[in-house]
Amino acid sequence: MRILIQQIINGLTTGSVYALIALGYTMVYGIIELINFAHGDIYMVGAYGGLIALTLLGTMSTALHLSGMGALLVGLMAGMLLAAAYGFTVEKLAYRPLRKASRLSLLITALGVSLFLENFVMIGQGASDKTYVSIGMLNRNFIVGGVSITMSQIVIFIAAFAIMLGLDLFINKTMTGRAMKAASQDPVTVQLVGINTDRIISLTFVIGSALAGAAGVLVGFYYGVINFSIGYLAGMKAFTAAVLGGIGDIGGAMVGGLVLGLLESLGAAYLSSEYKDAFAFIVLILLLLIRPSGLFGSSRS
Amino acid sequence: MSARAKVRAALRSYIVPPLWMFAIAMPIMGLLKSMVSAGLLVAGLILYRTLKGPKSIGAVRRGGYQEAVARYMHGQLPGYLRRYGPALVLAVSIVLPLFMNNYDIDVFTSALFYTMLALALNLLVGNIGLLNLGYIAFYGIGAYTYAILHAMLGLGFWDAVLPGGVMAAVVSLVIAIPTLRLKGDYLAIVTLGFGEIVRIVFNNWDSLTNGPNGIMGIPRPSLLGLQLSTGIRFFYLTLAFVIVEVYVLYRIDRSRLGRYALAINENEQASEMVGINTYRVKAIYFMLSAFFGGVAGVLFASKQMFVSPDSFTFIESVYVLAMVILGGMGNIAGVIAGAFTLVVLPEMLREFVLYRMLIFALLLITMMLFRPEGLLGRRAYHDR
Numbered sequence: 001m002r003i004l005i006q007q008i009i010n011g012l013t014t015g016s017v018y019a020l021i022a023l024g025y026t027m028v029y030g031i032i033e034l035i036n037f038a039h040g041d042i043y044m045v046g047a048y049g050g051l052i053a054l055t056l057l058g059t060m061s062t063a064l065h066l067s068g069m070g071a072l073l074v075g076l077m078a079g080m081l082l083a084a085a086y087g088f089t090v091e092k093l094a095y096r097p098l099r100k101a102s103r104l105s106l107l108i109t110a111l112g113v114s115l116f117l118e119n120f121v122m123i124g125q126g127a128s129d130k131t132y133v134s135i136g137m138l139n140r141n142f143i144v145g146g147v148s149i150t151m152s153q154i155v156i157f158i159a160a161f162a163i164m165l166g167l168d169l170f171i172n173k174t175m176t177g178r179a180m181k182a183a184s185q186d187p188v189t190v191q192l193v194g195i196n197t198d199r200i201i202s203l204t205f206v207i208g209s210a211l212a213g214a215a216g217v218l219v220g221f222y223y224g225v226i227n228f229s230i231g232y233l234a235g236m237k238a239f240t241a242a243v244l245g246g247i248g249d250i251g252g253a254m255v256g257g258l259v260l261g262l263l264e265s266l267g268a269a270y271l272s273s274e275y276k277d278a279f280a281f282i283v284l285i286l287l288l289l290i291r292p293s294g295l296f297g298s299s300r301s
Numbered sequence: 302m303s304a305r306a307k308v309r310a311a312l313r314s315y316i317v318p319p320l321w322m323f324a325i326a327m328p329i330m331g332l333l334k335s336m337v338s339a340g341l342l343v344a345g346l347i348l349y350r351t352l353k354g355p356k357s358i359g360a361v362r363r364g365g366y367q368e369a370v371a372r373y374m375h376g377q378l379p380g381y382l383r384r385y386g387p388a389l390v391l392a393v394s395i396v397l398p399l400f401m402n403n404y405d406i407d408v409f410t411s412a413l414f415y416t417m418l419a420l421a422l423n424l425l426v427g428n429i430g431l432l433n434l435g436y437i438a439f440y441g442i443g444a445y446t447y448a449i450l451h452a453m454l455g456l457g458f459w460d461a462v463l464p465g466g467v468m469a470a471v472v473s474l475v476i477a478i479p480t481l482r483l484k485g486d487y488l489a490i491v492t493l494g495f496g497e498i499v500r501i502v503f504n505n506w507d508s509l510t511n512g513p514n515g516i517m518g519i520p521r522p523s524l525l526g527l528q529l530s531t532g533i534r535f536f537y538l539t540l541a542f543v544i545v546e547v548y549v550l551y552r553i554d555r556s557r558l559g560r561y562a563l564a565i566n567e568n569e570q571a572s573e574m575v576g577i578n579t580y581r582v583k584a585i586y587f588m589l590s591a592f593f594g595g596v597a598g599v600l601f602a603s604k605q606m607f608v609s610p611d612s613f614t615f616i617e618s619v620y621v622l623a624m625v626i627l628g629g630m631g632n633i634a635g636v637i638a639g640a641f642t643l644v645v646l647p648e649m650l651r652e653f654v655l656y657r658m659l660i661f662a663l664l665l666i667t668m669m670l671f672r673p674e675g676l677l678g679r680r681a682y683h684d685r
Binding site for chain 1: 426479480487493505656662669673
């Protein structure tokens with residue numbers, strides 16, 4: 001029982017990270033029907049962005065002296081900002097010129113971008129693991145009834161849900177957000193009523209990338225190390241989460257992320273830890289075969 | 302255009318993008334490298350702008366090598382070149398290794414391996430239009446089949462060639478049956494996932510595959526009592542395999558099956574309407590492609606005398622796919638050229654080891670932006 005609860009807590013933690021990344025996949029797919037392979041690498045760029053900002057602050061911290069909370073926020077902001085800038089640039093340079101090209105070309109371009117970002121960061125930051133800035137506050141550990149829960153897990157929950165709530169509000173309550181929603185439902189008609197689709201697509205990439213960047217920073221704090229190649233697996237898992245929730249469905253991506261996180265941690269505990277990374281792929285394949293529209297999707301696709 | 306507007310336009314196109322690139326590259330790359338890349342960007346932009354316009358890339362393309370190639374493809378070149386071109390290439394590849402050192406022969410052999418893979422993948426991507434992102438799994442299955450058959454039953458190379466191919470084909474059928482009904486993108490993802498699962502299985506099924514350590518002691522083949530163990534002998538063996546594969550693929554392309562595939566690639570619904578069992582043709586192509594991958598895998602295992610999961614990663618699948626795309630999908634000569642380019646070019650860029658994959662990625666992206674049909678492009682169908 002204790003193990004079960006512990007695994008559920010761990011699963012929900014990784015799950016909320018998957019959910020954050022999955023949102024970017026699902027939003028982009030909703031509008032331009034592209035499986036953005038580079039999205040996982042944007043998440044990785046975000047993780048590095050946070051680390052670089054915090055290291056920079058650390059070297060001059062005697063003057064600034066950030067509290068634990070302040071450092072967390074600065075890291076998150078920097079990661080989101082850098083990831084958003086990269087997402088924006090990638091869309092503009094690589095995807096936009098191909099808007100009318102075949103889907104195969106687009107998919108291959110996305111692969112190329114993913115490779116590019118990985119090697120770009122490897123060259124700039126080195127191939128070895130980087131230790132993340134450790135914030136004392138995050139390492140506190142609570143033990144309740146034999147189940148351990150760390151501060152960083154709590155922070156991940158709260159941050160992920162705050163961000164998702166913000167996104168939900170933005171999409172449903174603001175004009176631009178509604179335009180985004182409309183564009184994902186019918187890009188052509190949206191153009192007819194005077195919405196600049198290119199701008200909306202750009203914005204989608206910016207927001208999706210910022211979310212991925214936030215996820216990257218949170219994971220950096222959680223695991224304590226990052227690497228230029230973390231994007232691939234995380235990206236694949238987040239994509240699975242997006243499909244799980246019905247690709248194109250924002251609420252679905254959140255739930256899909258949590259479900260996948262749970263499946264993975266429970267599977268690792270009770271089935272086989274060696275095949276932990278294979279679960280996501282097996283789930284993905286089974287899902288695409290049985291219910292390609294996602295767990296709660298309509299039969300539209 | 303007024304002078305002011307001109308200045309503003311120049312600012313927009315030559316100043317703002319490099320500054321932006323510099324700003325976002327800075328945190329990751331540091332000052333110096335970001336400045337260099339921003340400078341390169343400006344140079345690239347100026348080059349691009351000069352090539353565009355009335356004397357554009359398009360114009361160059363119409364007049365230059367493209368036309369020569371197109372003429373070759375359409376048989377408008379002098380008959381002798383068209384007839385003897387393949388024979389000439391073959392003759393060169395037979396004679397050339399005699400004058401090469403061991404290292405170069407090794408590079409050449411590796412190019413032939415990728416040629417085998419790229420040709421087989423081209424059968425799927427180029428001929429029938431199915432994207433497979435986990436292709437390397439079949440290569441791995443072939444290699445492991447030989448390794449395991451040898452370790453358990455002591456089978457030699459020639460006994461393992463067919464089982465290796467068949468094993469890959471059977472596994473491919475298992476994945477193809479349910480997935481071929483999926484839409485294009487989803488198929489790509491499922492095959493990617495499949496490739497990962499296969500690699501994870503290689504990595505973890507210790508009793509059969511010896512896990513991450515791999516299987517050692519795989520023998521080189523012998524033919525009529527002749528040990529094919531030296532580099533050059535193995536090269537000729539590989540060449541023979543490539544020749545057989547090219548011939549078979551060429552025949553398939555011209556068979557009824559090949560025409561079906563062509564029709565499906567052009568318009569799947571229409572092909573179904575005229576009575577082609579598209580699902581079956583796709584499944585057959587999937588199996589054929591996997592079979593050749595498996596056979597190449599057996600050969601690969603015997604060349605390395607060792608197999609391990611590390612040889613069959615996702616990036617290898619991307620690499621093979623890039624060869625197909627670079628040379629020109631659906632074009633046998635193009636795919637061979639693509640494979641050789643992507644093996645030999647990195648060898649020439651040895652000093653830039655660090656930047657190799659970066660250049661490769663850029664190549665892939667620019668290729669899709671400017672010449673999505675590949676260097677040689679697809680052969681015109683009405684001529685076949």
